[in-house]
Amino acid sequence: xxxxxxxxxxxxxxxxxxxxxxxxxxxxxxxxxxxxxxxxxxxxxxxxxxxxxxxxxxxxxxxxxxxxxxxxxxxxxxxxxxxxxxxxxxxxxxxxxxxxxxxxxxxxxxxxxxxxxxxxxxxxxxxxxxxxxxxxxxxxxxxxxxxxxxxxxxxxxxxxxxxxxxxxxxxxxxxxxxxxxxxxxxxxxxxxxxxxxxxxxxxxxxxxxxxxxxxxxxxxxxxxxxxxxx
Numbered sequence: 001x002x003x004x005x006x007x008x009x010x011x012x013x014x015x016x017x018x019x020x021x022x023x024x025x026x027x028x029x030x031x032x033x034x035x036x037x038x039x040x041x042x043x044x045x046x047x048x049x050x051x052x053x054x055x056x057x058x059x060x061x062x063x064x065x066x067x068x069x070x071x072x073x074x075x076x077x078x079x080x081x082x083x084x085x086x087x088x089x090x091x092x093x094x095x096x097x098x099x100x101x102x103x104x105x106x107x108x109x110x111x112x113x114x115x116x117x118x119x120x121x122x123x124x125x126x127x128x129x130x131x132x133x134x135x136x137x138x139x140x141x142x143x144x145x146x147x148x149x150x151x152x153x154x155x156x157x158x159x160x161x162x163x164x165x166x167x168x169x170x171x172x173x174x175x176x177x178x179x180x181x182x183x184x185x186x187x188x189x190x191x192x193x194x195x196x197x198x199x200x201x202x203x204x205x206x207x208x209x210x211x212x213x214x215x216x217x218x219x220x221x222x223x224x225x226x227x228x229x230x
Contacts, residue, residue: 070095071096111141113135191207
């Protein structure tokens with residue numbers, strides 16, 4: 001039976017593929033105020049602005065390609081039971097070939113009803129426009145978990161982490177909750193690897209290995225360590 005490898009990925013892994021992170025720009029994301037484009041209040045205030053913002057992100061993500069870190073994680077499925085929990089809304093893990101990806105903060109290439117969160121649709125191309133309606137006649141919104149909203153996949157993520165044999169954190173500052181708290185659910189006897197050029201300030205715990213590296217170079221080193229377990 002394969003060992004279960006659970007990965008928590010954040011914006012740092014996508015940054016190497018050219019997708020910018022808003023935390024690097026003082027609360028602005030591609031020149032937009034986060035509170036205007038990533039909150040329910042911003043949506044109610046100006047739907048057109050919010051839709052345009054995510055349309056531009058979608059257009060950018062269409063051209064983005066997975067990098068070495070994404071590809072290594074996909075290749076690890078040959079030897080491990082890999083579950084990826086990502087804070088990212090892009091589809092780069094899927095593009096790389098990962099087959100079990102749980103998106104904590106929603107998915108850029110999906111839309112959903114603004115009156116029924118269970119009505120979710122694939123976005124064809126890169127645009128959602130004012131006037132695009134769900135089957136109940138309500139405006140479609142990005143299928144994104146905005147600031148101030150519940151994280152519906154969190155319970156599922158905790159379940160995966162509790163059953164991990166190996167846990168990797170890659171490209172995340174571990175400051176966005178509740179995702180940042182997942183590390184606290186990992187058992188002491190589980191080997192934990194944290195990869196980020198700016199290592200997060202995490203409390204020392206057993207079997208914790210820190211790599212002050214970019215996602216790709218750090219993942220190469222961790223993959224070498226993992227091969228020793230086979």
